[in-house]
Amino acid sequence: MDISQQERPYETSMADKSTPSSLARYLDGEFWETKDHIREEISQGDYDLTLDQNRDLTVERLEYILTRPLMRQHLKDQMKEKQPGFIAKSLGITELICSADMSTGVKLGVVCGLFGGAVTNLGSPGQKKKWYLPVTDSEFTGMFAMTERGHGSNVRGILTEACYEPSTQEFIIHTPCEDAQKMYIGNSMKGNYASVFAQLIINGDSQGPHCFIVPIRDRHGVMNPGVSAIDMKHKEGLHGVDNGILIFHNVRIPRTNLLSKFGCVSADGLYSSPVQNKSKRFNAMLAALTPTRLGLTVQAIAAMKVSLQGHVHYDLGYRRQFGPKDQQEVKIIEHQTQYLRLMPHLAAALALTFTTRFAACMMDHALCKGEVLQNNSSLQALVAGLKAYSTWENLACLQECRECTGGMGFMMENRIPALKCDSDVFVTFEGDNVVMLQVVVKELMTQFTRQLGNSVVGGLIRTWTSSVSDRLRTSFLGFNVDTVGDLSFLLKAVSYRERVLQRSLATRLYNKVKKKREEFFDAWNSCLHHVTSLALAHIHRVTLEQFALAVQECPVEEDHTLLTKFCLLHGTSLVYQERAWYLEHHYLTPATSRQIRTQLLELCRLVKDEALKVVSDFNVPSCCIQAPIAGVANPRAEWAFYSAPEHPIRASKL
């Protein structure tokens, strides 16, 4: 057994990979070459280091990544405006780095996605050159200070102050109370500059939250006077990421440290902004950070792919248990409960792959056209929904993989525990998932309103009888046949559910706000379960449609056939989950509902033997899988090794 690759981190580990199959290429998408480069350069994780060792290793890995020629070029591109395919390429890079090591991926996200995103999207060209160019040259690193102790989800309510002092032309950054402390800040024990969100105050009046560059420590680690950082130390996972609390005591920064794209202050203290409405201005700033949110989806996908690979290899390959009397025990994948627990997640991983690619494409198009992202409701709804759906789906997938591999799934050697612990935080950070679902619905409402040219609630209610199309721009499929087993039926079903939930929510809100004169917050809150159901219905529908489109466009017939089955499974699984709702709405009869269950069982049974082909075509380098149960040996735990499945992997060369 060849374990040499584990002894040489950062070196090529592609020796065991032959040319990827056509499906592997299709799943990789446009930037497969970039992904292949990264595959060659990433290394494996560690699970028995101290907190400090973990953090140091992550710093080392980040530096290694940032200095690769491919990455340097990519970061230079980030400085430019309107780079075609920049988002899609970024996501490909993020996915691969996260499959090697989640802490490195998250830290890269903090430095380049969040700090870099703040500077490049909210700053002037000069500011970009001053604060981001050095990052791309590995001269210093940054952090992103938005969340406060008292305000995580409700960012608009942050309390940190930035008071302008005309006499010195400085802002005074200050933490007025405990609730204003910047909390959970990644890279806060190591980073040099922070992009700090604070209320911009001129002559006692707030212009709302703005983003300022605040020096935290110099390159030798000496703290800037007035800044203190408290180490938050031990977390469930992401041990390589140093999260901490930043507190500012009247820290003075030059006037020019306000990132000035959406608002600036003249020397004598006059405020100006291209966006007059405070609320719109704030949303515009936040919207500039949308790409980072989409990054979380590929981080979740990376974890799913790695864990599914380990699981499928173990289940289809080695492990046997129980069986017909006096015969050999059967492979555990043959147990109905086993494939029923696993296969829908494999289908969802595929659906998420194609939907994320679609979202990246929409985003790249919008950015190249110079669109203001926050005005694109479809995109905002899609990204927020994808963030929530993918991160929850990932946790569910990891948990099933952990349970279905028994005790082996509990061993750190097999990486599933670390993936679970690392990616657990994704469901609440960079936008709590429940808040994300509310963003989805607010965007759906906004889009409706815009179509109808009227107030949200009033407008919505009229669509009950309106002939105006309520289909989002993300929806453009039309099918006619109508059997439960047909994709067309499934597509119609998920679309119907979204539409009905949307209209009934509008009615309820209208009645509460307009007729009963309830406070909007109370009305909305009393519909929150309805709101979250609608949001998930929306994102479910989009993922199924995107999966269906990807199947349509798949050029290789064999791959097309394979993907078709998984697409049907994804749709069946979505409808099955919500069959109570369909029964309540007479969309399914008791008989068709039972048929959906039968179909789910049958499809899972049908695709289980193709699972090995699919996970192989995820093309995750073995150094990332890091799971002896998947046939990747670990010299520190030789006892944990299970040889790879006997079935040769079908390779359909390009």
Place this chain on the structure above:
Amino acid sequence: MDISQQERPYETSMADKSTPSSLARYLDGEFWETKDHIREEISQGDYDLTLDQNRDLTVERLEYILTRPLMRQHLKDQMKEKQPGFIAKSLGITELICSADMSTGVKLGVVCGLFGGAVTNLGSPGQKKKWYLPVTDSEFTGMFAMTERGHGSNVRGILTEACYEPSTQEFIIHTPCEDAQKMYIGNSMKGNYASVFAQLIINGDSQGPHCFIVPIRDRHGVMNPGVSAIDMKHKEGLHGVDNGILIFHNVRIPRTNLLSKFGCVSADGLYSSPVQNKSKRFNAMLAALTPTRLGLTVQAIAAMKVSLQGHVHYDLGYRRQFGPKDQQEVKIIEHQTQYLRLMPHLAAALALTFTTRFAACMMDHALCKGEVLQNNSSLQALVAGLKAYSTWENLACLQECRECTGGMGFMMENRIPALKCDSDVFVTFEGDNVVMLQVVVKELMTQFTRQLGNSVVGGLIRTWTSSVSDRLRTSFLGFNVDTVGDLSFLLKAVSYRERVLQRSLATRLYNKVKKKREEFFDAWNSCLHHVTSLALAHIHRVTLEQFALAVQECPVEEDHTLLTKFCLLHGTSLVYQERAWYLEHHYLTPATSRQIRTQLLELCRLVKDEALKVVSDFNVPSCCIQAPIAGVANPRAEWAFYSAPEHPIRASKL
């Protein structure tokens, strides 16, 4: 803020607790005094130790526990037969120790529950004295070696051999192949004796698995010749428990080391057993270990109680986010999604408390009457079902607590991450949950068959038209009124579901096995989804009935009123989860199904303000809660402290 208690581990921490309320006493049950003693003696956990430090600390803690006078007396009682209330008392002790530190609780379970259980239940009086008395005197510790690399769930297929050699009157314990290695063995790096399950072979014939006492290492840690132990090292959680692999190379042990209750070998190699049938003999041995399985349920309950306490304090006390325009933000518990995610778990924790007590009571009764546990189908089904339901419910509860407390739930200081990682393994160890569900259904079938005096499948099918009662002995409630909001409706609904699933499963199996002549394994496997649904339906029904009975018997009116609401919530939540099935079977109409949803939302809203009273009455010592978000300070993370909720806890004194 008083942090003194954390600086004095192992000392009293009850200073902050006044006399417990009537509900607290009711939730504690019969052995509240024992639990109070333990409360005074337990200490807090640690999250930044190395693996070795963790293990050493756990050894220290275990020794501390084992030498407490209360515990010593309890262990002496374990040596006796027919001790009234022994099981119930054990569970009380286990729960409290696990709330302090899960590793210590699990290690105690290995040494006293599993090793001790094997010796006391499978051994002769002399064997008990020889191998368990010294454990109760802390002279040495034991381990339990059943699981093998190749056989976790299917224990009957284990491969370790124990060949009898008449010339030396010895058994030769041997690991014939890699798959026969004893794996995941707790205490294997520290323990002295192992109770090893191996095929008893005499003259080349196997008498099936039997349990042998094998010396592993002496008190100085010197290994017994022929035994090797491989450290499995790093796991997701339970870092204090040293799991490893035991391998035997022709290890010789005296003939008298075979635990002889269910089988022994004479000096000249003649085998005798009170149970002739090999399969029944094996089941009898396993059944003797049923109490340990019930122990897992209280371990899960312990984790739920601790996490719910932290969560409720944070949600109801400190944390605010969003709110009506221009007003103070509202407490996060006021958000519909928040109380909808939390309250059903609180109700389930109560239901599990009462159901476990009932199971312990059944078990104590059976043991005192000298019953053979494996013949008690109701009890076997209940314990297997409780194990699966409680450990899954615990994981779901912990995950919601983690997510609903946002970033704070990701910080080790607040203990939720450690509880998640520690108790994750419960769903697959000591009987994988999916296997447990199959045990439930096999027991249900056995009971049926016995009632009808006929073969399993043939017997079952006739009950379609039979008037024989199919209610299990665990069911003895009768109600008449029939509105969705009534407990009687909910009780009938869960009972109806179980009955229908049971009968339809019988029909399906009958058709497959008898009519279509399918192999039983294949028939069973193709019904596995049905089987697991039935098992969960069974345990759901029992928990609701037991909760309802506990409400009926509750002596204090105020507590009765409070528990009634949570009982209704538990029932509503169970029916809501399965509403698709009820709709398919016309038990719910679309209108009543929607009403169930409304009722769920309304009940969750209604009980949320009483949640603080309930979690306080769990009476978990603050040194166990170990969560700064619940107002228990941690000197190592002062930044994480949130003061306790303002509401004074209503105390209704006894």
